[in-house]
Amino acid sequence: MHVSKTSDELAHDRGMLSAERSTDLSTLIFLAFASDLANGQGLKVGFYEQTCPNVEAIVKKTIDQVISVAPTLAAPLLRMHFHDCFVRGCEGSVLLNSPTKQAEKDAIPNLSLRGFQIIDKVKTRVEKECPGVVSCADIVALVARDVTAAIKGPYWEVETGRRDGTVSILIEALTNLLPPFANITTLKSGFKRRGLSVKDLVVLSGGHTIGISHCSSFNNRLYNFTGKGDTDPTLDPNYIARLKMTCKPGDQNSIVEMDPGSFKTFDEDYFKLVSKRRGLFQSDAALLDDSETKTYVKLHTTTHGTTFFKDFGVSMVKMGRIGVLTGMAGEIRKVCTKVN
Ligand code: HEM
Ligand SMILES: *[C@@H]1O[C@H](CO)[C@@H](O)[C@H](O)[C@H]1NC(C)=O
Ligand SMILES: *[C@@H]1O[C@H](CO)[C@@H](O)[C@H](O)[C@H]1NC(C)=O
Ligand SMILES: CC(=O)N[C@H]1CO[C@H](CO)[C@@H](O)[C@@H]1O
Numbered sequence: 105m106h107v108s109k110t111s112d113e114l115a116h117d118r119g120m121l122s123a124e125r126s127t128d129l130s131t132l133i134f135l136a137f138a139s140d141l142a143n144g145q146g147l148k149v150g151f152y153e154q155t156c157p158n159v160e161a162i163v164k165k166t167i168d169q170v171i172s173v174a175p176t177l178a179a180p181l182l183r184m185h186f187h188d189c190f191v192r193g194c195e196g197s198v199l200l201n202s203p204t205k206q207a208e209k210d211a212i213p214n215l216s217l218r219g220f221q222i223i224d225k226v227k228t229r230v231e232k233e234c235p236g237v238v239s240c241a242d243i244v245a246l247v248a249r250d251v252t253a254a255i256k257g258p259y260w261e262v263e264t265g266r267r268d269g270t271v272s273i274l275i276e277a278l279t280n281l282l283p284p285f286a287n288i289t290t291l292k293s294g295f296k297r298r299g300l301s302v303k304d305l306v307v308l309s310g311g312h313t314i315g316i317s318h319c320s321s322f323n324n325r326l327y328n329f330t331g332k333g334d335t336d337p338t339l340d341p342n343y344i345a346r347l348k349m350t351c352k353p354g355d356q357n358s359i360v361e362m363d364p365g366s367f368k369t370f371d372e373d374y375f376k377l378v379s380k381r382r383g384l385f386q387s388d389a390a391l392l393d394d395s396e397t398k399t400y401v402k403l404h405t406t407t408h409g410t411t412f413f414k415d416f417g418v419s420m421v422k423m424g425r426i427g428v429l430t431g432m433a434g435e436i437r438k439v440c441t442k443v444n
Contacts, residue, residue, distance in 0.1 A: 144263065144425025147165040151242075151265035156234035160246060160262075166226045167250040173370045178251040179315025185248035185422065186311065187217060188241065189299065191280040193427015194271035195434060196241035198277075199223060201441040208277035220441070223247060227440045240440035241266035245424050252416075255314065257370025259326070260417025263424060270443045284321045284385035288393040298426045304419040306397040312388060313369055313374035316359045317353030321346035322384050327353050330355060338389045340381040360384070372412050375404035 152159045171178055188198040191208055200207045200222060209217070223243060242264045248333050253259040282294045295305045325336035326348055335344050350358050361367035362384050363374055374388075378401050383389045391397040404410050435444050 106193045112250050121307065127136055132169035144422075144428060146430025147265045147428060149261045149263055151263070152234075152238060156230070156237045157222075158233055159230055159238050162229050162233060163226055163243065164250050166229055167222075167247055168254055170222055170225075170236060171251060171254040175255060176316070177219050177222060178255045178368070178370075181222060181251045182248050182311055183315065184217060184219060184223070185420075186242050186308070187277070187281065188244050189423050189426040190282070190294075191277050192269060192271070193429070194241050194245060194266055194424055195427065195429045196239060196244060196266075196437065197269045197272040199240055199244070199440040200272035200443065202272065202274075206274045207272040208274060209272070210274050223440055231438065236436050236438065238264075238436070239266050239268045239434075240437045241268050241428070243440070248420065252370055252420075255368060255370045258413035258417045260420055263421060264385060265428075265430055265444070267429040267431075268425075268437040268443075269429060282387065284317075284387050285324070286387045286390065287387065288390040288397070291338075291390060292394065297424075300419070300422060300426075302394065302396045303400065304422055306391055306400045307412070307415045307419040308423060309388060309391060310372070310374050310416060312384070313363050313372070314370055315362050317356045317362050317384055318356065319347075320356040322347075322386075323351055323353070323355060325386065326351060334384070336389075338381060338386075338392075339383075343382045372404050372410060375401045375412070379405045 133312070169182075184198060185194070187208075188194050188196060191197065198208050198217070202210060209220075223240065226243050226247060227238075227240060230243065243260075245262050245264070245266065249260055249262045282291060287341065291305055292302055295301070300308075325339050326344055327333065327335070329336045335341070347360060350360050352358070363371075363377060366373055374383075377383055378388050378391055381389065381392075383391070391401050404412055438444055
């Protein structure tokens with residue numbers, strides 16, 4: 105059952121969108137959901153060992169095929185698990201279509217959420233082998249691991265046993281996703297509220313070692329940071345000059361690589377960039393504003409054989425526990441874009 109909204113509510117949402125950058129969206133973020141603490145009870149590695157023993161092999165094979173021809177899909181597929189988990193918990197609501205364009209999918213922050221068709225492709229193959237057994241939420245979690253491994257990133261054991269939710273609401277995506285202009289206080293509390301630590305915040309931000317961003321996510325830093333036609337003083341001026349070549353004033357559509365030169369490879373370069381004041385978003389730069397996150401960033405610019413890969417797997421498992429539905433809760437969707 106999708107939740108439909110009246111046109112009044114819609115108008116309200118749109119107003120919120122345009123106001124989003126100037127007003128305090130993060131207050132809303134905290135009001136939205138108090139219940140989605142991480143616990144992960146009922147999840148375990150190998151949950152489908154008896155009921156669908158080949159599921160992980162099917163997912164991996166499909167993803168290896170996809171990434172070998174379209175490596176840039178790794179980034180949105182990793183990001184999809186993050187978005188799923190931060191809105192309503194990891195229960196596949198990010199995948200739901202709404203006939204009236206009112207689902208999470210239709211929210212502005214999903215601007216770059218791509219790869220839904222890959223999830224459908226995996227699901228179709230899994231359903232063929234074990235109909236009605238494997239949830240879409242688990243497929244999203246497995247895909248996030250497999251795309252990361254496929255682009256030379258870390259590998260981790262994924263806990264499974266999630267079930268799928270039946271509700272997806274646009275406004276929840278707007279209010280629960282952290283905005284790119286979030287400061288360190290907002291970031292830390294947003295993670296804490298979901299049972300994630302300050303370390304998880306800095307480690308998972310390392311996901312920005314791959315992928316692209318639209319200019320709209322950081323344009324204010326280049327042209328009108330405080331409304332006086334100024335730039336963000338925390339962003340390297342040379343980098344600003346370079347970004348301005350692609351991102352013109354008010355440009356919403358152009359895209360840049362978040363980790364220029366290696367945006368298709370999962371590596372530690374993100375931390376080098378942040379340390380050189382070349383983190384693309386204010387939320388990236390903010391990692392220098394807390395002693396714990398700053399220490400982690402700096403550590404990963406100087407030492408060899410760092411712990412980032414191992415840490416990333418650990419934090420992804422923790423993220424994958426946020427607000428999960430297990431046991432008899434929710435359902436196993438037959439098709440990921442629709443409730444049964
Ligand atoms: C800490 C708070 C976070 C904020 C504020 C944030 C914000 C953003 C924004 C604004 C974009 C660009 C969207 C666009 O303009 O196209 C983006 C892209 C991306 N994010 Fe994050 N993000 C956060 C955390 C994460 C986490 C935890 C992960 C995964 C572990 C992640 C993975 C990605 C990836 C892979 C992309 C590139 C997507 C693509 O290439 O299509 N982000 N993020
Ligand atoms: C961080 O952002 C929040 C929400 O916009 C704001 O209320 C708070 O004052 C900011 N904190 C700092 C230290 O700038
Ligand atoms: C910069 O921001 C201010 C305040 O929001 C606005 O009045 C002004 O028109 C903006 N300037 C440009 C060039 O967008
Ligand atoms: C507002 C917006 O861009 N929504 C998009 C969210 O993602 C879906 C699937 O890629 C697009 O169809 C929507 O247009």
